[in-house]
Amino acid sequence: MSRPIVIVNASLYGEETASLLVEDGVIAQVADSIEAPEGALVIDASGLVALPGLVDLHTHLREPGREDAETIETGSRAAARGGWTAVHAMANTNPVADTAGVVEQVHSRGQEIGLVDVFPVGAVTVGLKGEHLSEMGAMANSRARVRLFSDDGICVYDPVIMRRALEYVKTFDGAVVQHAQDLRLTEGSQMHEGEVSAELGLAGWPAVAEESIVARDALLAEHVGSRVHVQHLSTRGSVEIVRWAKERGISVTAEATPHHLLLTHESARTYDPLFKVNPPLRTQDDVDALRDAVGDGTIDIIATDHAPHASEDKDCEWAAASFGMLGLETALGIVQKVLVDTGVLTWRDVARVMSETPARIGRVDHLHGRPLAAGEPANITLIDPNAPWTVSADALASRARNTPYGGIELPGRPVATILRGEPTHLDPRLAPDTEGVPA
Incomplete structure (x- = not known):
């Protein structure tokens, strides 16, 4: 039986102030004041915002196969420090997560570590090769209960394969999660195609290469009557297509x-x-369109695409470097900086786009993204919105160091993460007498 927790004077969703009693993995009581049971851990949350634990629909944990870049343990620790209680682990591991055996291995390892719930994402095609559908049914019926399938990092390019995948996942209420990239239009590309790429002499990745696949897949999803989720939207045109769809x-x-x-x-x-990231960083106009689309609900969620790399894969010339950057520990601070502090989102909106909706899309909303209410699972994130901090690669929990935010000041950060009533991250200043809880 876990130790009771009383969270005192938290600002629920950044709105009303209340206290919460957590017992046996659930929120037992929400009230103006609560008398702490004997032996309870008391957390003074004055000035802190309480949200449901965050859910990341797009995380690379690299295990199995690239444990030199990240492991399920180091990635889970980074996630807990970032306020996440659940992550969806992408399939582009070695071996690829295209069988029930591999997804069950990832799922069970996540449970063993216990810092976050790790939900495996299954590959759409065998070996991510785009030729034959993977064992989707076996993965869906496995102990991992996979509901999301993606060849992330590689587009499911063949429209016939994409249609068949959409038909297959429909039978168990799954979704195909697409990395939208026309491979013929982006061969050898290094960054966004535009004036900067021309000046730098780097091969360009045109916006239409993303937009054409987004449009195609929306039409295929309509034809089949199935669910498609588009990863890392990056252009104004893609936003307009999703809005139309x-x-x-x-x-x-x-x-x-x-x-x-x-x-x-x-x-x-x-x-x-x-x-260097895929899809590439775009123009300020694209950034503005994305921010507006998150604000009006056209873009449903914010996901990290946390992509750790070993030093040799990034500490080299641009053309030889791998695509991707870290994101789990900095995501909430960036969202506060560009969306909350600018008035685009409220903290309640943040709960929607970083917890409730991703849990629903991943079909784990019976466990995560639940309201902060009595009787609900005690998956809770406490945020100090007035705790500026400067990002340092060496201070991050991830095994990798490829953050683009080194030296950037962010306005706030998670100070406590609770998974089913157990603290998985706790700033020592909140409970200085607590031992054994990851800081």
């Missing part, structure tokens, strides 16, 4: 990443591979 009643959802909401292709002028 939603107005048409197509079952399409979409995500934006913190880096596409903050950074632009101007960062590439440094030739620092920390800014």
